[in-house]
Amino acid sequence: MDTTLIVGYLASACSVTSFVPQVWKVLKTGDTAAISARMYTLTVVGFALWSAFGILKQEWPIILTNSICFFLSGFILIKKLWT
Amino acid sequence: MDTTLIVGYLASACSVTSFVPQVWKVLKTGDTAAISARMYTLTVVGFALWSAFGILKQEWPIILTNSICFFLSGFILIKKLWT
Numbered sequence: 001m002d003t004t005l006i007v008g009y010l011a012s013a014c015s016v017t018s019f020v021p022q023v024w025k026v027l028k029t030g031d032t033a034a035i036s037a038r039m040y041t042l043t044v045v046g047f048a049l050w051s052a053f054g055i056l057k058q059e060w061p062i063i064l065t066n067s068i069c070f071f072l073s074g075f076i077l078i079k080k081l082w083t
Numbered sequence: 084m085d086t087t088l089i090v091g092y093l094a095s096a097c098s099v100t101s102f103v104p105q106v107w108k109v110l111k112t113g114d115t116a117a118i119s120a121r122m123y124t125l126t127v128v129g130f131a132l133w134s135a136f137g138i139l140k141q142e143w144p145i146i147l148t149n150s151i152c153f154f155l156s157g158f159i160l161i162k163k164l165w166t
Contacts, residue, residue: 004139011136014129018122039101046097053094053144056087061136062145 008061015065023072032080040080044073091144098148106155115163123163127156 026032047070054062109115130153137145 004136007132007139008136011129011132014125014132018125018129021119021122036104039104042097042101046094046101049090049094049097053087053091056090057142059140 005061008059012061012065016068019069019072023076026076026079030079030083032076032083035076035080037077037080040073040077044070044077047073088144091142095144095148099151102152102155106159109159109162113162113166115159115166118159118163120160120163123156123160127153127160130156 026035047066050066051063051070054060054066109118130149133149134146134153137143137149
């Protein structure tokens with residue numbers, strides 16, 4: 001594995017690790033009051049576009065990180081909009 | 084400009100736009116009580132690693148997004164740790 005890919009996977013691990021606890025809190029408490037639906041829509045669209053960028057570039061660290069974060073943030077946005 | 088780069092810049096715009104208001108709020112109020120220093124350290128390290136990944140790959144959308152977010156989040160982390 002080359003250096004670039006190692007850096008990419010470390011970056012990916014940091015991003016997912018720092019994002020998950022916040023997501024977990026919302027899932028556990030069901031409390032989405034503090035979340036701005038407009039801002040979160042941008043976040044979800046951003047993750048979707050980064051995933052697309054990763055797929056087009058065939059960069060696995062980008063695809064993995066952003067598709068995990070896309071599904072997690074998408075779930076929260078649906079929860080926010082539907083409750 | 085090819086499609087991949089356009090998708091990358093759109094993704095970049097979404098990421099920065101959704102991150103900036105939160106940063107702005109902290110800068111304006113100076114209130115960092117709700118921020119977990121440990122989690123935020125991961126965020127800052129993550130942005131630094133993504134910037135390095137972007138530089139190694141010479142992908143401008145990745146470099147731009149993550150270096151902007153690195154400086155913003157780094158500033159907040161310093162504020163959190165020193166006050």
